[in-house]
Amino acid sequence: MKEYILSELLNRRLSLLGANLPLLKQCLHGIERECLRVTDEGRLAQTPHPEALGSALTNEQITTDYSESLLEFITPALADPAKVLESLEETHRFVYSKLGDEYLWSPSMPCTLPAEEDIPIAEYGSSNIGKLKHVYRKGLALRYGRTMQCIAGIHYNFSLPEALWPLLREAEGSTENDRDYQSSAYIALIRNFRRYSWLLMYLFGASPALDKGFLRGRPHQLEELDAETLFLPYATSLRMSDLGYQSNAQAGLTPCYNNLASYTDSLRKAVGTPYPPYVEIGTHVDGEWVQLNTNILQIENEYYSNIRPKRVTYTGERPIQALTSRGVQYVEVRCLDINPFLPVGIDLTEARFLDAFLLFCALEDSPQLDNGECGQCTSNFLTVVKEGRRPGLELHRNGQPISLKDWASELIERIRKLANLLDQAQGSDEHAKALDAQQAKVDDTSLTPSAQVLARMTEHDESFVQFSLRQSRVHAKTFREQPLSNEKQQAFETLARESLARQSELERDEVGDFDLFVGAYQASILAISS
Numbered sequence: 001m002k003e004y005i006l007s008e009l010l011n012r013r014l015s016l017l018g019a020n021l022p023l024l025k026q027c028l029h030g031i032e033r034e035c036l037r038v039t040d041e042g043r044l045a046q047t048p049h050p051e052a053l054g055s056a057l058t059n060e061q062i063t064t065d066y067s068e069s070l071l072e073f074i075t076p077a078l079a080d081p082a083k084v085l086e087s088l089e090e091t092h093r094f095v096y097s098k099l100g101d102e103y104l105w106s107p108s109m110p111c112t113l114p115a116e117e118d119i120p121i122a123e124y125g126s127s128n129i130g131k132l133k134h135v136y137r138k139g140l141a142l143r144y145g146r147t148m149q150c151i152a153g154i155h156y157n158f159s160l161p162e163a164l165w166p167l168l169r170e171a172e173g174s175t176e177n178d179r180d181y182q183s184s185a186y187i188a189l190i191r192n193f194r195r196y197s198w199l200l201m202y203l204f205g206a207s208p209a210l211d212k213g214f215l216r217g218r219p220h221q222l223e224e225l226d227a228e229t230l231f232l233p234y235a236t237s238l239r240m241s242d243l244g245y246q247s248n249a250q251a252g253l254t255p256c257y258n259n260l261a262s263y264t265d266s267l268r269k270a271v272g273t274p275y276p277p278y279v280e281i282g283t284h285v286d287g288e289w290v291q292l293n294t295n296i297l298q299i300e301n302e303y304y305s306n307i308r309p310k311r312v313t314y315t316g317e318r319p320i321q322a323l324t325s326r327g328v329q330y331v332e333v334r335c336l337d338i339n340p341f342l343p344v345g346i347d348l349t350e351a352r353f354l355d356a357f358l359l360f361c362a363l364e365d366s367p368q369l370d371n372g373e374c375g376q377c378t379s380n381f382l383t384v385v386k387e388g389r390r391p392g393l394e395l396h397r398n399g400q401p402i403s404l405k406d407w408a409s410e411l412i413e414r415i416r417k418l419a420n421l422l423d424q425a426q427g428s429d430e431h432a433k434a435l436d437a438q439q440a441k442v443d444d445t446s447l448t449p450s451a452q453v454l455a456r457m458t459e460h461d462e463s464f465v466q467f468s469l470r471q472s473r474v475h476a477k478t479f480r481e482q483p484l485s486n487e488k489q490q491a492f493e494t495l496a497r498e499s500l501a502r503q504s505e506l507e508r509d510e511v512g513d514f515d516l517f518v519g520a521y522q523a524s525i526l527a528i529s530s
């Protein structure tokens with residue numbers, strides 16, 4: 001294998017890390033997994049969020065995303081990704097003990113959906129924050145439609161140990177203080193993520209097909225697999241294409257990732273700038289709230305980027321406030337599809353690769369992105385989601401064509417330097433093996449999850465819904481055959497009970513009217529100076 005040129009900066013950082021290996025056992029990982037609740041015919045469940053799962057407003061591990069029928073499972077942030085996956089798997093086993101005859105939909109793209117107005121928007125009770133979350137979702141309905149909001153994803157949250165940054169800062173003689181240096185380093189990670197995340201779509205995209213009903217009759221360039229299924233033969237992730245979890249209204253938004261202030265400024269502008277089509281509708285129709293405001297984004301959560309800089313917020317604090325006052329603490333990778341072959345939609349091999357990939361993005365040289373390169377990043381990403389497995393496909397790097405295979409192989413070899421350090425620190429070869437598994441997919445596209453979804457559907461002569469329901473049943477059987485120990489089951493049940501009590505308390509102690517609460521919420525970020 002050709003020796004790939006690493007930047008001088010990365011080489012210096014590799015040797016510094018090599019002298020501080022224990023730090024590489026302290027990265028933190030957290031996963032959010034979404035999935036629809038469906039009936040045993042694969043239709044969207046119309047039942048309320050099961051009370052036995054606790055309050056969607058206050059249960060930190062089990063909540064709902066957009067729809068009352070779109071569950072979201074959230075793990076704690078842990079140093080060992082194997083433990084994160086174990087926690088996610090236990091949540092699935094607990095949930096299945098409370099689901100009755102419903103199933104967890106296995107892929108990202110939705111099941112057969114009812115009419116738009118019959119997709120239930122998640123409810124969070126009568127407290128002001130509960131009502132705000134509901135009105136926010138009503139706004140998403142009129143802006144993007146409820147159907148698109150039924151798409152489910154995996155969000156992979158990752159941070160490097162805080163102790164690493166002062167080491168790098170001193171070694172590089174940076175003049176920034178620790179907090180700003182850490183924020184700049186995460187923004188540099190995000191710039192590299194914009195450059196290279198097309199590789200994640202090729203390797204882990206798993207939504208090459210969808211149920212025809214999802215398009216609601218919209219024009220499309222998809223091909224017909226059967227009477228109910230549309231697909232693209234070389235697609236990796238229709239979820240991340242213009243047909244999926246993206247928005248034209250936000251197209252002009254891509255904030256520059258040159259520093260944290262420019263990122264938060266872009267977002268603050270978007271949540272503070274009226275958008276004429278939304279102004280026309282207004283915030284109320286027939287006296288009812290229909291959206292929190294008429295701005296490009298109602299709140300920063302609405303910005304559907306593939307990766308977000310994050311800081312854990314205090315109660316009632318908004319993401320921009322937390323970022324502006326305390327800087328970036330971790331990144332949230334939001335573009336990962338759910339792999340329908342995997343019981344929890346992601347596995348340890350994928351997590352190991354993601355860790356090495358994100359470490360590479362954090363430590364490799366990351367020049368500022370100028371407009372030309374920004375556009376190139378977006379077009380590479382969209383090319384791969386739509387036709388990443390096309391034989392001979394070329395992407396563009398520095399304005400020059402380069403075959404996806406060559407660029408992917410080169411990237412994996414550069415990432416291998418970080419994988420080897422992670423393995424040395426952890427005394428294993430799991431990261432190296434994870435990279436080998438990805439290289440195998442580059443050499444043979446039939447090994448990619450998107451190819452396997454299409455192959456399985458063709459092999460079984462199944463529609464997208466039939467394939468997905470069969471997979472959902474396979475995983476349900478796995479989880480139901482492995483009930484939790486009494487002790488763990490009771491721990492989940494206590495968490496659920498306590499969350500319901502917390503919601504009732506919030507509602508009982510609620511003061512002030514909702515309109516004032518929304519006004520204060522909006523104003524809370526207009527006052528910030530970056």
Ligand SMILES: Nc1ncnc2c1ncn2[C@@H]1O[C@H](COP(=O)(O)OP(=O)(O)OP(=O)(O)O)[C@@H](O)[C@H]1O
Pocket residue numbers: 028029030031032074075076077078157158159301312329330332
């Ligand atoms: N320092 C950290 N490093 C890595 N992951 C973290 C860190 N802090 C928190 N996380 C993880 O980030 C995720 C936060 O998910 P959560 O849904 O609670 O917040 P959020 O994504 O901001 O909320 P929302 O989904 O409503 O936008 C959890 O999985 C958590 O474990």
Ligand SMILES: N[C@@H](CCC(=O)O)C(=O)O
Pocket residue numbers: 034065149150151152153154245301334
């Ligand atoms: N459901 C979206 C994410 C929802 C949200 O913004 O958290 C996805 O597919 O990833």
Ligand SMILES: N[C@@H](CS)C(=O)O
Pocket residue numbers: 065066137140149301302
């Ligand atoms: N999680 C999605 C749907 S509610 C958002 O915050 O926009």
